[in-house]
Amino acid sequence: MLKEGAIESRLVAGPLVVTTWPRSFLLPPHSRGKLLRDFNQSTVVVGHGYASFQANRRSLISFSDDVSLLVVLIDTNPFFWSTSSSSLNFHQFVSHVLVFLDLIVRLSQLNQIVVIATGHNTCDYIYDSSLDTDQVTGEGELPALYSFVLQRLEEFVDKDEKLGAKQEGLSEKRASSLLSGSLSMALCYIQRVFRSGPLHPQPRILCLQGSPDGSEQYVSIMNAIFSAQRSMVPIDCCYVGSHNSAFLQQASYITGGVYVKPQHLEGLYQYLATVFAVDLHSRSFLQLPRPAGVDFRASCFCHKTTIDMGYVCSVCLSIFCKHHDKCSTCGLVFGKVQSDAASDRKRKVPES
Amino acid sequence: MNNSEKKRMNGEAEEENEEDVEDEGRDAWERTYTDERSWEALEEDESGLLQPIDNKAIYHSQYRRRLQSLSATSAASRIQKGLIRFLCVVVDLSKAAGEMDFKPSRMAVIAKHVEAFIREFFDQNPLSQIGLVIIKDGVAQSLTELGGSPEAHIKALMGKLGCAGDSSLQNALELVHDTLHKIPSYGHREVLILYSALSTCDPGDIMETIQKCKKAKLRCSVIGLSAEMFVCKHLCQETGGSYMVALDEGHFKELLLEHAPPPPALAEFAIANLIKMGFPQRAAEGSIAICSCHREAKVGEGYICPRCKARVCELPTECRFCGLTLVSSPHLARSYHHLFPIEPFTEVSARQLELSRVASKTCFSCRESLLTPGTNKAGPCAACTKCKQYFCLDCDIYIHESLHNCPGCESRRITPAAASVTMS
Numbered sequence: 093m094l095k096e097g098a099i100e101s102r103l104v105a106g107p108l109v110v111t112t113w114p115r116s117f118l119l120p121p122h123s124r125g126k127l128l129r130d131f132n133q134s135t136v137v138v139g140h141g142y143a144s145f146q147a148n149r150r151s152l153i154s155f156s157d158d159v160s161l162l163v164v165l166i167d168t169n170p171f172f173w174s175t176s177s178s179s180l181n182f183h184q185f186v187s188h189v190l191v192f193l194d195l196i197v198r199l200s201q202l203n204q205i206v207v208i209a210t211g212h213n214t215c216d217y218i219y220d221s222s223l224d225t226d227q228v229t230g231e232g233e234l235p236a237l238y239s240f241v242l243q244r245l246e247e248f249v250d251k252d253e254k255l256g257a258k259q260e261g262l263s264e265k266r267a268s269s270l271l272s273g274s275l276s277m278a279l280c281y282i283q284r285v286f287r288s289g290p291l292h293p294q295p296r297i298l299c300l301q302g303s304p305d306g307s308e309q310y311v312s313i314m315n316a317i318f319s320a321q322r323s324m325v326p327i328d329c330c331y332v333g334s335h336n337s338a339f340l341q342q343a344s345y346i347t348g349g350v351y352v353k354p355q356h357l358e359g360l361y362q363y364l365a366t367v368f369a370v371d372l373h374s375r376s377f378l379q380l381p382r383p384a385g386v387d388f389r390a391s392c393f394c395h396k397t398t399i400d401m402g403y404v405c406s407v408c409l410s411i412f413c414k415h416h417d418k419c420s421t422c423g424l425v426f427g428k429v430q431s432d433a434a435s436d437r438k439r440k441v442p443e444s
Numbered sequence: 445m446n447n448s449e450k451k452r453m454n455g456e457a458e459e460e461n462e463e464d465v466e467d468e469g470r471d472a473w474e475r476t477y478t479d480e481r482s483w484e485a486l487e488e489d490e491s492g493l494l495q496p497i498d499n500k501a502i503y504h505s506q507y508r509r510r511l512q513s514l515s516a517t518s519a520a521s522r523i524q525k526g527l528i529r530f531l532c533v534v535v536d537l538s539k540a541a542g543e544m545d546f547k548p549s550r551m552a553v554i555a556k557h558v559e560a561f562i563r564e565f566f567d568q569n570p571l572s573q574i575g576l577v578i579i580k581d582g583v584a585q586s587l588t589e590l591g592g593s594p595e596a597h598i599k600a601l602m603g604k605l606g607c608a609g610d611s612s613l614q615n616a617l618e619l620v621h622d623t624l625h626k627i628p629s630y631g632h633r634e635v636l637i638l639y640s641a642l643s644t645c646d647p648g649d650i651m652e653t654i655q656k657c658k659k660a661k662l663r664c665s666v667i668g669l670s671a672e673m674f675v676c677k678h679l680c681q682e683t684g685g686s687y688m689v690a691l692d693e694g695h696f697k698e699l700l701l702e703h704a705p706p707p708p709a710l711a712e713f714a715i716a717n718l719i720k721m722g723f724p725q726r727a728a729e730g731s732i733a734i735c736s737c738h739r740e741a742k743v744g745e746g747y748i749c750p751r752c753k754a755r756v757c758e759l760p761t762e763c764r765f766c767g768l769t770l771v772s773s774p775h776l777a778r779s780y781h782h783l784f785p786i787e788p789f790t791e792v793s794a795r796q797l798e799l800s801r802v803a804s805k806t807c808f809s810c811r812e813s814l815l816t817p818g819t820n821k822a823g824p825c826a827a828c829t830k831c832k833q834y835f836c837l838d839c840d841i842y843i844h845e846s847l848h849n850c851p852g853c854e855s856r857r858i859t860p861a862a863a864s865v866t867m868s
Binding site: 212213214215216217220255256270272273274276277279280281283284287309310311312314315316317318319322323342346385386387388389390399400401402403404405406407408409411412415416419422424425426 | 527528567630631709716717718719720721722723724725726750751768772773774776777778779780781783784807808809810811812838839842843846847848849850851854855856857
């Protein structure tokens with residue numbers, strides 16, 4: 093029943109019941125652990141001798157230039173997955189991603205994977221291939237990697253839900269996930285890898301995102317992008333949502349990563365394997381998808397419309413589309429020396 | 445007077461005085477070998493390999509002291525920072541710059557670090573401009589005009605490294621004053637003088653020039669490489685800049701890079717203005733146009749000025765034909781972290797960490813164990829005041845110096861109701 097290079101997942105899709113907190117976007121409400129059992133019944137590519145790969149991994153000490161550390165940020169935002177009308181539901185998405193992770197591990201014994209989940213109320217580490225505690229030897233048909241990740245994902249979704257239960261229902265239709273949190277955690281982890289010594293794999297970040305951009309996270313995401321640019325860590329993105337994500341397009345452009353919005357989501361694994369499995373050194377030999385057009389225009393603070401030409405406050409750099417007398421962000425009046433109240437509050441004696 | 449008299453006059457006899465008697469004939473660099481003996485700090489582990497020196501704690505305490513001093517100078521309320529800066533860097537290339545107390549010579553060290561400074565400056569202040577001035581043979585010359593492209597400045601500086609003659613502070617200040625007088629009122633005018641000489645050879649009254657600069661609201665800072673001079677100190681005091689003297693190469697680099705982030709702005713120094721800026725779109729892939737900077741035909745890959753439709757090659761820049769400042773939103777976003785800084789983390793002693801009820805003692809962001817390696821005891825760490833998560837010392841430094849986001853605060857969602865409760 094095991095076919096090379098093909099995925100057939102016969103997961104049972106639970107009914108999608110959308111309440112203020114979409115409870116059953118993962119699985120029917122009466123069964124816990126069903127995700128794991130459902131997955132067991134699927135036919136997924138499994139190589140032989142997987143366990144032996146784990147054992148041999150640490151005996152090699154030479155790092156060639158195509159060894160990579162891949163940090164995968166998986167979007168588990170239930171507000172997106174329960175309402176997505178595309179042909180991909182969360183089960184299928186996870187199955188594509190798991191096979192992709194397996195592929196990365198098998199491309200080189202020194203490759204490392206870290207999986208971080210981006211939820212609606214929190215973010216957390218799911219899997220770290222270099223940790224001893226995560227090296228579970230599994231028995232049965234499924235490799236240890238799959239069962240471990242699935243179990244941790246379930247626990248994470250439960251935790252995410254519990255944290256969200258304390259709040260009242262969200263009124264906004266486009267609920268975003270906490271992308272800035274997981275990006276920051278990924279970058280801190282990569283800094284730790286840089287500190288570990290002269291021999292380390294080349295790190296990159298892969299964002300599997302479907303939720304729309306949250307405008308309140310703009311500053312934090314841009315901070316993370318500039319920090320990634322400084323550390324020369326590319327941020328790739330495979331966007332499975334409906335409209336393009338401007339933040340992630342900018343992230344990929346600025347850091348030198350690849351942004352792909354797959355047109356046929358049933359074949360997500362193929363996109364992942366052909367575009368994102370390539371290590372950084374080999375990318376110079378391949379023609380990867382180029383962005384069609386990255387929109388760098390700014391949006392004005394008053395109407396949130398994108399503008400071609402605007403006015404920028406010289407103190408706080410807020411953008412306006414028309415000439416104003418007063419800056420709404422920093423409260424300063426334009427064109428004249430500050431009023432007494434403002435200068436008294438902010439006045440300080442220059443230190444010599 | 446001889447050394448024994450010096451010792452008596454000092455009052456408290458410190459240990460170093462005894463060694464001073466012997467080291468009278470030695471230079472400062474030789475004294476670092478006799479005093480510090482850095483080779484004794486090396487240790488070997490059981491297999492004979494050298495163990496890395498654990499100066500993590502020292503590095504972190506230095507970092508924290510720097511952070512405390514920075515937060516002490518800026519008040520609790522958000523202070524304005526001068527984000528649009530016009531900085532003139534004055535490099536003293538007089539005979540004193542050929543001295544060899546900085547290896548290989550002061551001039552080489554200055555050039556190397558000024559290059560790093562220029563790159564860091566444009567990284568942190570994308571909307572600002574730098575101009576280079578050199579002092580040679582008692583005359584000040586303007587090496588490059590005020591511009592926003594780092595490569596042009598670096599190339600010009602590296603081509604003109606030769607030292608001769610006297611140094612003249614007044615001529616430099618006059619030149620800088622004329623250059624910076626013409627810039628618009630919303631920009632912050634700054635001067636950074638890298639002074640190696642011990643004297644200045646001026647044609648007129650330098651105090652008058654200093655008053656002229658003060659009236660023009662130039663903020664002059666000086667980094668001295670030889671010794672403290674009164675005229676530099678007076679200049680910095682009058683104009684509100686900072687005067688520091690570098691002790692060695694590492695210290696010089698640190699002092700220089702301190703001028704890269706925007707300084708706190710006094711309210712009366714710059715007038716808030718609305719600056720008209722354009723946000724150009726990228727030209728279509730296959731389009732051919734003559735670019736306005738190189739005057740040659742180019743294919744694709746450029747930006748189109750929204751007002752006059754001229755093609756420019758890179759941003760940020762000023763359109764050559766209509767004079768509109770062209771930027772892209774990431775350039776503005778690069779400065780937002782100065783406006784929304786994160787609070788410094790509080791230090792958590794090992795004892796407090798052990799007493800806390802955290803299940804797994806790992807850093808929240810990088811999952812590194814917070815226990816001292818090899819033992820089961822907790823090591824020092826830092827905690828965020830808002831989200832109460834624990835972070836290791838290295839993550840603390842990375843978060844505050846480069847990332848400017850607290851991962852703990854970003855990983856939780858605060859509803860408006862909860863936010864108003866915490867803010868009150």
